[in-house]
Amino acid sequence: MEALKQELKAKIIEALNLEDISIEDINDNDPLFGEGLGLDSIDALELIVLLDKVYGIRLADPKQGKAIFESVETMAKYIEEHRTK
Amino acid sequence: MKKCYINGMGCVSAQDTYETSFLESVVINTTENIIYAIQPSYKELIPPAAARRMAKGVKMGLAASTKALKEANVEVPDAIITGTGMGCIEDSEKFLRALLDNNEEYLTPTNFIQSTHNTVGGQIALGLGCKGYNFTYVNGAISFESALLDAKLQLENEEENSILVGAADETSSHTMELFKLINIIKKESDQPYSVLGSNSTGVIYSEGATFVALENIHKDSSYAVLEALQIQNELKVEEVESFITAFLNKNNLKLEDIDAVVFGNNGDVTFDTYYSEASSLFNQIPQIYYKHLSGEFNTASAFGFWVAASIIKSQIIPQSIKMNAIEKNTFSKVLLYNQYQGKDQSLVLLSKC
Numbered sequence: 231m232e233a234l235k236q237e238l239k240a241k242i243i244e245a246l247n248l249e250d251i252s253i254e255d256i257n258d259n260d261p262l263f264g265e266g267l268g269l270d271s272i273d274a275l276e277l278i279v280l281l282d283k284v285y286g287i288r289l290a291d292p293k294q295g296k297a298i299f300e301s302v303e304t305m306a307k308y309i310e311e312h313r314t315k
Numbered sequence: 316m317k318k319c320y321i322n323g324m325g326c327v328s329a330q331d332t333y334e335t336s337f338l339e340s341v342v343i344n345t346t347e348n349i350i351y352a353i354q355p356s357y358k359e360l361i362p363p364a365a366a367r368r369m370a371k372g373v374k375m376g377l378a379a380s381t382k383a384l385k386e387a388n389v390e391v392p393d394a395i396i397t398g399t400g401m402g403c404i405e406d407s408e409k410f411l412r413a414l415l416d417n418n419e420e421y422l423t424p425t426n427f428i429q430s431t432h433n434t435v436g437g438q439i440a441l442g443l444g445c446k447g448y449n450f451t452y453v454n455g456a457i458s459f460e461s462a463l464l465d466a467k468l469q470l471e472n473e474e475e476n477s478i479l480v481g482a483a484d485e486t487s488s489h490t491m492e493l494f495k496l497i498n499i500i501k502k503e504s505d506q507p508y509s510v511l512g513s514n515s516t517g518v519i520y521s522e523g524a525t526f527v528a529l530e531n532i533h534k535d536s537s538y539a540v541l542e543a544l545q546i547q548n549e550l551k552v553e554e555v556e557s558f559i560t561a562f563l564n565k566n567n568l569k570l571e572d573i574d575a576v577v578f579g580n581n582g583d584v585t586f587d588t589y590y591s592e593a594s595s596l597f598n599q600i601p602q603i604y605y606k607h608l609s610g611e612f613n614t615a616s617a618f619g620f621w622v623a624a625s626i627i628k629s630q631i632i633p634q635s636i637k638m639n640a641i642e643k644n645t646f647s648k649v650l651l652y653n654q655y656q657g658k659d660q661s662l663v664l665l666s667k668c
Binding site for chain 1: 363364366367368414417420421422424425428
């Protein structure tokens with residue numbers, strides 16, 4: 231789980247081009263949207279694509295996104311339970 | 316009819332034109348067939364959250380436009396008009412590559428959103444909160460001149476009072492490779508590269524952004540007046556002389572009324588003959604060239620515009636851009652002539668305020 235969280239942080243930084251942020255700057259429970267990393271709706275689309283491309287997870291219900299993308303912790307937990315690759 | 320004053324300018328180019336005064340230090344390239352723009356520090360200009368999605372062309376455009384508006388003391392212009400030849404080609408490449416690499420799946424929105432030609436003008440407007448007329452011209456090597464013409468007509472007719480006009484183009488790796496394959500870019504074997512006296516085809520490619528704040532009132536910051544401009548799709552070499560003289564006649568001027576002429580020579584031996592033809596008309600006045608400093612790209616002529624306006628304001632021609640040894644004490648009227656491969660011909664006339 232710890233390795234997955236580190237990997238996920240690196241992929242988020244790369245996918246969203248967070249130039250001045252390193253893995254160490256992101257805490258597992260920091261909110262990804264609003265405060266914390268301050269991501270927006272375009273980033274949400276990027277994260278949905280990332281889940282599909284890297285972990286083979288297709289979000290059938292967009293409403294699930296709010297809970298899944300709350301933090302790196304919640305994302306990693308969801309990925310571990312639902313990944314197909 | 317009101318006049319069209321150039322009240323502020325900003326230029327990001329392969330030279331240090333953003334931070335320093337008018338060409339006080341230049342580097343003349345003879346060994347690279349692609350030269351890249353010197354990037355300003357964007358941290359003070361663009362919020363990090365916005366900058367992370369912006370390609371180089373957008374950032375250069377934002378920096379140049381910020382400087383132009385600051386010089387002219389304009390907070391929000393009435394309109395924004397941009398010229399670009401290839402637009403945000405870097406994001407276009409990323410988006411298309413993702414289409415191929417991922418078998419048309421997993422397409423992310425950011426590169427697509429940023430890949431349109433009007434991204435530069437759009438991002439400037441968003442940053443300024445400018446909800447006025449916003450238009451982008453994509454007309455090859457007369458993209459900038461098309462934007463200028465639109466702005467000039469609107470200002471002279473008082474449809475708008477202040478317009479931010481500019482141009483931006485960026486290089487991108489795949490497109491540059493294609494340009495090398497089809498000999499748009501000079502070969503390594505053509506070194507040492509030189510714009511004047513070149514005997515090879517192709518050009519030194521580059522990138523950059525130049526923005527100008529145009530207004531229909533004179534200010535202390537005014538550089539020059541945009542008097543007239545003309546664009547023409549195509550000309551034969553033997554038609555250059557009549558193209559120029561007809562333009563001057565139309566503006567009630569004679570050849571001897573022009574104090575300096577700025578040519579767009581780019582070192583392509585096949586097409587610099589257009590400038591040779593034009594230069595014979597102006598052998599009594601200083602002749603200027605600039606693409607040995609800026610490189611060639613669709614909107615490199617905006618760098619030439621920046622050079623011409625700076626000459627009128629400073630009344631000095633820097634040594635690095637002189638084509639001949641003729642000296643003149645005052646520069647009241649400066650003519651720019653540019654073309655690319657015989658097409659996209661343009662004449663722009665600037666005068667002292």
